[in-house]
Amino acid sequence: MKASLAGRYATALFELAREKSVLDTVEASLARVRGALEQAPELGAMIESPAVSREATTRAMGKIADELKLDPLSKNFLGVLAANGRLSQLGDAIRVFDALMAAHKGQARATVTSARPLTDAQIKTLETKLSARAGRTVSLDTAVDPALLGGVRIQLGSELIDASVQTKLNSLATKMAGAAQ
Known part of the structure; x- marks a missing residue:
């Protein structure tokens, strides 16, 4: 960085x-x-x-x-x-x-991309869960990408957590294409 x-x-x-x-x-x-x-x-x-x-x-x-x-x-x-x-x-x-x-404040930042804007309650829940995972306070930057269809994509430092519908569908299509051959 x-x-x-x-x-x-x-x-x-x-x-x-x-x-x-x-x-x-x-x-x-x-x-x-x-x-x-x-x-x-x-x-x-x-x-x-x-x-x-x-x-x-x-x-x-x-x-x-x-x-x-x-x-x-x-x-x-x-x-x-x-x-x-x-x-x-x-x-x-x-x-x-x-x-x-x-980092100076002992915090971490994560970027959460979702298909639709997150509610304040959803943001708070994600901050709590990501803070527990990271072992320090995590603040969120949010973004909206309708192409995800649903779910979220989270970038926390170098870690990418992709729980988007788009990725799941792409993965399923790849598996189905491999099985057809």
Whole structure:
């Protein structure tokens, strides 16, 4: 995780934030950036576009940082990514920073993908069961993928737990194809 380009940027941000005792502040700022990326697809398109100059993206990210009321370290982080032409790494860097924060707090993060949005009760049940399995507190990020048809796919660290209907049907089709030969 840290060996990736996004991982190196996130680790540098994490270490600086820890040295300055502003980890929680940076975490909150990055959560606002993540929310902005999720709510404004045009922001993601600008970040990914090679047609937008580094100078333009640097200015835009400065304005966005001011609008989101980011702390100075997070604002500088966005500026460095923009100036170095690495804004395409922003989403991954935020995910790595979140993982570093979770580890720092003695927690783990898991991504749960389901065919339909999970209820609060289902999320709480999964957090409890995954925490017992991992031996530490697990926080969930949720995603929806209707192609799963039903069930869930859970990524907890390097472990993938796939209890989706889609995978079960694919497995059954493979077995049936092998038996027919």
